[in-house]
Amino acid sequence: MPRDPRVIEQFMWGYQSYFRMSVKNATEAAFEAICFDSKAYVVLVGFQVSGEHKFTICVEPEDGPYSPADFAGVTERAAGLYRQHPDFCTVHTNPGVHGRRHRALQREMRAKAITEVLSVHPASAGLTFFASMPNRVGDYEVHTVVGVRRSALEATPQLRTTQRDGFLITPSFVHALLGEILDRATAQLYIPDAGAGGNALGAGTPELVRSATERFVRCIFVCAGSWFGQGTDLLLNALSALPYEGRSGFGFLLLAAPETPGVEVVMRLGSPVRLGSTRAVRKLLEASGDNVGLLAGELRDSFGGSVYALGSVRDDYDATSETVFVVSIIGRGAWDLEHNGEAMLSVRDGVAQLPTRTLDASVLRDSIERTLPDADVDRLISLAVAAELNDHGAMLVISGDAASEAQRLSPQAWSVEPVDITPELMSQLTAMDGAVLVDPQGRCHAVGVILDGRADNAGDPSRGSRYNNTVRYLGSQPPPCVIIVYSSDRTIDILPRLMPKVSRATVEEALSRYLSLAAERPPHFEWTYEAQDDLAEYKFYLSQEQCDQVNTAVAALNDWRMSNRGMSIGHDDWIHNPEMSDGYWRNLA
Secondary structure (H helix, E strand, O other): OOOOOOOOOOOOOOOHHHHHHHHHHHHHHHHHHOOOOOOOEEEEEEEEOOOOOOOOEEEEOOOOOOOHHHHOOHHHHHHHHHHHOOOOOOOOOOHHHHHHHHHHHHHHHHHHHHHHHHHOOHHHOOEEEEEOOOEEEOOEEEEEEEEEEHHHHHOOOOOOOOEEOOEEOOOOHHHHHHHHHHHHHHHHOOOOOOOOOOOOOOOOHHHHHHHHHHHHHHHHHHHOOOOOOOOHHHHHHHHHHOOEOOEOOOEEEEEOOOOOOOEEEEEEEEEEEEOOOHHHHHHHHOOOOOOOEEEEEEOOOOOOEEEEEEEEEOOOOOHHHOOOEEEEEEEOOEEEEEEOOEEEEEEEOOEEEOOOOOOOHHHHHHHHHHHOOOOOHHHHHHHHHHHOOOOOOEEEEEEOOHHHHHHHOHHHOEEEEEEEOOHHHHHHHOOOOOEEEEOOOOEEEEEEEOOOOOOOOOOOOOOOHHHHHHHHHHHOOOOOEEEEEEOOOOOEEEEOOOOOOEEHHHHHHHHHHHHHHHOOOOOOHHHHHHHHHHHHOOHHHOOHHHHHHHHHHHHHHHHHHHHHHOOOOOOOOOOOOOOOOHHHEEOOO
């Protein structure tokens, strides 16, 4: 007999399902805003405080893949983690502080034990979970738990540092956002009937992203030796937005403590300038160039960051120390936060997201090698990187038959005698409208190229002419080519889009998770269909045997639904894609 959805058996409070779904929806909206490619898998786990109840442990959703029995050993495991923690023997002389600190540590270890349970559960394959500190609701201490796709999280630029000078370090912008979400979920559980109002976090997406930005940037400043980094993201917003004599700002700051081994001082200021003095810092920014920027850090006799010198990153900087960071001001209201050449955060008009501008050299290399096997890949990548430096958008066309294409397109291009071009010349050529056409060895055959092609349904009306002209050109079946489109909105597209190389383990995890959930009876429909959506992203990579496993699971699920719910959902069989080969696996060896 199916469970009545109106009845909560594992009862903690009346709005627990609304609260969970509200957290899920708010989290996924925030993920979309920062360009993080994952759903949010939200679970509530409550532990009885006192009294007599049918369930000493409650799980929401109670018809999901996790049961109270899965968490039966959490309390004992948490006690063990607490005894093993370095702060277990720490004594605070104030009894009140001592008690609060150790109670918080015990709850923190229980949250860690919850994530350990979830990490080995079959329904969690391919997911990473984060658990909040608990809050008491009724007679239960409730933890909010959010899971994300492990592959998406691992692809996020992040630090290895977890602690610096006694401060906990948030390793990435995504971790900062998750921390903000979990903290707010815990705080909202203080409110009676949490979830009844529809907003379980008490904040909209812009506020969540803004708070996460401050959290992450503050940790970056701590890594760079500044303990007081509150509000520094707002200072950087103000600095990037402030014009100087009508000009937008361009240049960079090096965040590093004085005497940091990884930086070289070129000129030291007699009187340091506080970062909060944005007009003065903006004026100094005019002195920064390609290799020399403003050195900013916390000085011994002051609180907060100050610009104290002009300097540069040394060639022998030890990137594993994670002590030197670059803030690149790239226009009005636009700045990027980088470490060792890798962008970790991009901010445009005060709104932060994961970096999307930087050319992914590994993807470009893979596209060139698969499309143009005899190409000089390193040379072409250097030209593509040079083309990225333009401010208004550009196109680089790498054609397997550049000579013929230069002649065919000559009515709307300037063909040139084939010539090797340097990255410096490439930067100049992309200053004009139209594409630069090169052959697989990097010789230029035409400039100012306007691509042609027949209009069809493959374009995107939300994109500009460069992108849509490229799509139309590729639809006309030109010679084998790779085209890099640099749009004025600072996005980069590598076309045609080839199926990327992926890890075999990632695909097998997604398949295992779906098959495990689809086999449960009664089914956990919400989780099963989300797992099927995740698996569908890897459909191209499945063998026919794996497709047959999916088809069998889908059919059995539909049979159960028809027998128990009187309805079925139509579906197409999954079929192995003949274009799939071992060449699409990453790290095949």
